[in-house]
Amino acid sequence: MALSEFSLIESFFERRRRGRDDVALGIGDDAALLRPPIGMLLATAVDTLIEGVHFPVNTPPEAIGHKALAVNLSDLAAMGAEPAWATLSLSMPEPNEAFLKAFADGLFALAEQFDVELVGGDTVRGPLVLTVQVTGFVPEGDELTRAGARPGDLLYVSGTLGDAAAGLEQVQSGTLDSEDARWLRERLDRPTPRVALGQALRGVATSCIDISDGLCADLGHIMERSILGAEIDSSLLPLSSQLLSVKDEEAARQLALYGGDDYELCFTVPETKEAELMRFAATFDVPITKIGEVNNEVSVMRIDGEPVTTSGYDHFRGAE
Ligand code: ADP
Ligand code: MG
Numbered sequence: 001m002a003l004s005e006f007s008l009i010e011s012f013f014e015r016r017r018r019g020r021d022d023v024a025l026g027i028g029d030d031a032a033l034l035r036p037p038i039g040m041l042l043a044t045a046v047d048t049l050i051e052g053v054h055f056p057v058n059t060p061p062e063a064i065g066h067k068a069l070a071v072n073l074s075d076l077a078a079m080g081a082e083p084a085w086a087t088l089s090l091s092m093p094e095p096n097e098a099f100l101k102a103f104a105d106g107l108f109a110l111a112e113q114f115d116v117e118l119v120g121g122d123t124v125r126g127p128l129v130l131t132v133q134v135t136g137f138v139p140e141g142d143e144l145t146r147a148g149a150r151p152g153d154l155l156y157v158s159g160t161l162g163d164a165a166a167g168l169e170q171v172q173s174g175t176l177d178s179e180d181a182r183w184l185r186e187r188l189d190r191p192t193p194r195v196a197l198g199q200a201l202r203g204v205a206t207s208c209i210d211i212s213d214g215l216c217a218d219l220g221h222i223m224e225r226s227i228l229g230a231e232i233d234s235s236l237l238p239l240s241s242q243l244l245s246v247k248d249e250e251a252a253r254q255l256a257l258y259g260g261d262d263y264e265l266c267f268t269v270p271e272t273k274e275a276e277l278m279r280f281a282a283t284f285d286v287p288i289t290k291i292g293e294v295n296n297e298v299s300v301m302r303i304d305g306e307p308v309t310t311s312g313y314d315h316f317r318g319a320e
Contacts, residue, residue: 008095009123012104013088018117022084032119034085040137043081047071051128055189056171061099063189064130065106070191071212072134073114074263077198078210080144081136083114088121089131107132114195144201144208144267149226151296153206153268156277158194158286160240161215162252163187165259170246180242191263192286200280201267208267214258216308219266220301226268229297232257234304238289257303268294 014027025033036042049068051057059067069086076083088107092099111118116134167188170181194210201208207226211218215232223230237256244252269277281288301308 008100009121012100013118013121016104016108016118018111018115020084020115020117023117023119026117026119027121032085032087034119034135037137039139041140041143042135043076043079043138043143044133044135045072045075045079046131046133047075048129048131056168058171059189061102062106065103065108066110066190067106068130068132069107069110069116069134070193071263072132073110073116073193073195074191074210074212076134076136077193077195078144078208078265079136079138080142080198080202080205080208081138082199083116083134083136083195085119085135086111086116087133088118089124089129089133090121091124091126091129093125093128110193114193138202142202144198144205146207146209146222146225148206149222149228149268149294150206150270151228151294153270153294154274154290155219155230155232155266155268155292155294156288156290157211157215157238157264157266158197158288159192159262159264160238160243160287161211161257161262161264162237162243162247162255162259163240164191164261164263165214165255166243166246166252168259168261178245180245183240183242184246188261191261193263194265194286197265197284197286197288200284201265204273204277204280205267205269208265211262211264211266212260214260215266216257216301217260220299222266222268223299223301226294227298229295229300229302230292231295231305232292232301232303232308236289236291238287238291257308 022035073083163184164187167184207222209218209222234253239252
């Protein structure tokens with residue numbers, strides 16, 4: 001029997017309410033009613049995932065649910081914000097129960113991990129398109145933006161880079177036959193938003209961005225907004241053993257510099273804050289790595305002395 005829109009919303013989304021204190025009214029009315037905390041800025045971000053564009057067609061529904069929320073939480077992490085509320089706009093060809101259950105499982109598992117409540121959304125028939133919008137809080141004055149880098153600041157990234165791009169290559173070439181290849185695919189399908197790290201960087205980082213389009217493209221945004229330049233030492237790029245098992249070192253570095261979808265954080269830290277950063281970095285489960293330095297060569301980025309292109313993927317113009 002086909003599910004009605006209402007029973008669909010109820011069974012898959014409304015029943016899984018978290019009951020946050022700051023949600024006066026969640027799913028079920030014409031709008032959600034929310035209590036913004038006093039003294040905080042609201043950080044809000046929205047991202048759309050389209051099948052075949054933002055995830056491969058055969059991506060497991062549970063991973064799609066995870067990724068739809070994860071890419072948004074990553075944006076909040078990059079602002080130093082604590083996530084709180086989400087809405088979901090769901091367009092799908094038909095109300096497929098198995099898909100919806102798995103999709104909701106993936107989305108809610110991540111929502112629970114970060115105490116995020118789904119407070120509303122919209123459900124329509126159409127091509128498979130998922131839009132999640134998230135809102136979080138950051139104390140005014142503590143927000144991390146792309147604009148604050150200074151010459152001499154040290155350049156850091158979290159985690160390892162190039163994994164998701166290698167995962168995508170594995171999917172496209174159909175070579176997911178090893179443990180390492182499957183791990184890379186997991187990095188593509190189930191990115192980990194660096195939410196705790198983002199908040200810990202308040203008062204330490206001078207600028208921050210999450211890496212969705214590739215390190216060089218996203219670092220280029222910091223450089224544009226901060227009106228500065230940067231130099232990366234490519235021998236310092238953090239590469240996973242899994243990436244190095246499917247790629248030679250030079251190819252792995254190229255993916256780390258230009259490959260997208262890693263959702264790690266890239267941030268700048270003044271030298272005077274380096275010791276503080278190292279102290280709390282030791283308590284985190286994700287490694288952070290110094291990869292270079294900010295300079296005042298306005299918007300020029302170099303790797304080991306060579307200029308690089310900072311243009312990433314553009315949905316209207318394609319790869320440039
Ligand atoms: P309206 O027609 O007034 O916009 P809807 O019938 O679209 O209301 O939605 C009813 C309720 O269900 C609203 O609270 C809405 O936020 C929620 N909702 C609809 N679709 C979703 C979804 N995919 N995820 C979460 N909540 C949803
Ligand atoms: Mg209404």
